Amino acid sequence: MKVVLPTGETLNIQRDKEKAIGFEATLITNERRIISFSIPKFDMPKTKNAAGYFCKENMDLIDLFIGSEGTLGVITEIKLKLIEYNENVFSCIIFFENENDAFNFIDESRDLLLNSSSVIDARGIEFFDHHTLNYLRNDFANVPDNCCAVWIEQEIFNNEEEINNAWFDLISKHNANVDLVWIAFDKKEEEKFKEFRHAIAWKVNEIVARRNLRKVGTDVAVPLENFRQFYSWMKNLVEQNSIEYVVYGHLGNCHPHLNMIPKDENEFELSKKLYSMICKEAVRLKGTVSAEHGIGKSKRDYLLMMYGEKIIREMANLKLVFDPNKILNIGNIFDEKYLQQ
The missing domain is CATH 3.30.70.2190 (Alpha-Beta Plaits)
Known part of the structure; x- marks a missing residue:
């Protein structure tokens, strides 16, 4: 993978070649600058997860950039290993x-x-x-x-x-x-x-x-042992509030998309409140607020709900290692205020 950093420098990162030692890591740019940094320490949910940076002890550092939502660098080149295509x-x-x-x-x-x-x-x-x-x-x-x-x-x-x-x-x-x-x-x-x-x-x-409105759709996932309890609770919550909805999605990963379909502005505001409650329950059950689509700007408060301010600050500090001048996608994943030193 080739990554252009906000400083103009470039990184070539290969799978299994650059790894953290514990929670400490070093990358060397093609311009020979040494970048040393700490990996934030927290427990990622044991589910399908696309919320925030991938951070793990002894991690492969290529995974830090995959799914980082354009906040650490611009990926300009990727070499992929393909599996055999089977038409049957x-x-x-x-x-x-x-x-x-x-x-x-x-x-x-x-x-x-x-x-x-x-x-x-x-x-x-x-x-x-x-x-x-x-x-x-x-x-x-x-x-x-x-x-x-x-x-x-x-x-x-x-x-x-x-x-x-x-x-x-x-x-x-x-x-x-x-x-x-x-x-x-x-x-x-x-x-x-x-x-x-x-x-x-x-x-x-x-x-x-x-209806000149927007759907309010979940992207949560929870561990398998909690899924049925969570699914029933989530459906009952929406039904008790008389909001029209559908559920579909990737239940092999315990990852349901519940789409609330509001009829008017009042129902839209209520749906957003229910969405927040659903995210909070998913977090309580050791799940994630985003299993697939990432955080962007609209879900960053829910990432804060999921990990707490200490971890968000650690993620922000990690971004500053690669983007000291705060150039790339400010406001994605976490609020700009966490980038203030």
Whole structure:
């Protein structure tokens, strides 16, 4: 990876070549300047996480710049290691009568993925709640009248029949009607499933735009052991406040996107308050306020909620090591006031 620093200097960082020693680190620019710095000490959540800087004892220093939201330098060149592309994919959407069956199916799918003796090895597990299916029914007329759905994908190399049978055994075990399962038999149908997955986000954005409002959508994730408790609490909170919503997303990572769809300005302000409460609960359960989309400027108060002022100041001090003149993306991740010495 090549990084241009705000000072005009450049770094070439290779995976496994530059590592911290404990929480102390050194990088040497191509101009031969030695940059020594301390890695902030805190416990990152044991979940999918995109909140703040990646900081870990003995960490690979390339990970400091990945996901730093343009605050430490400008990445101008990246060399990637690619995996082999496999065109043969088992892709299906399964409809369930209740969320408990769907969650049991997702949990066992995840467990089997980690079991080397199982042929089940999902590369993606996506969830759609009842409200999501209702929204999509106008555009996808053959959506059955079920409570929720799960979309799974797995690459197939040379044991297609065995994989198909294993998945259908698992589907039957968790009470889904196999006759209602959608299966993609070709690339065109696989693309149709992807359209189905992304259509809900477009639909929600379209609705709130017509109302001259914005959706209020979560990006939280919590550890697996806390997920069901958190999911039920989050849904009940929004329902008790009579806000229209949908839930979809990456439940293989315990990472639901709950989108609140306000009808007017009052509901929009209420939705923002509920969003803050959801983030606070996720943090209490050792999760993250952002599992995917990062912090930017709009979520920096929630990063402060997640880590506290001491860690935010340590992150700000780390930024100043690479950006002493405060040039790059000031206000991203943390407030500018934390950059004042």
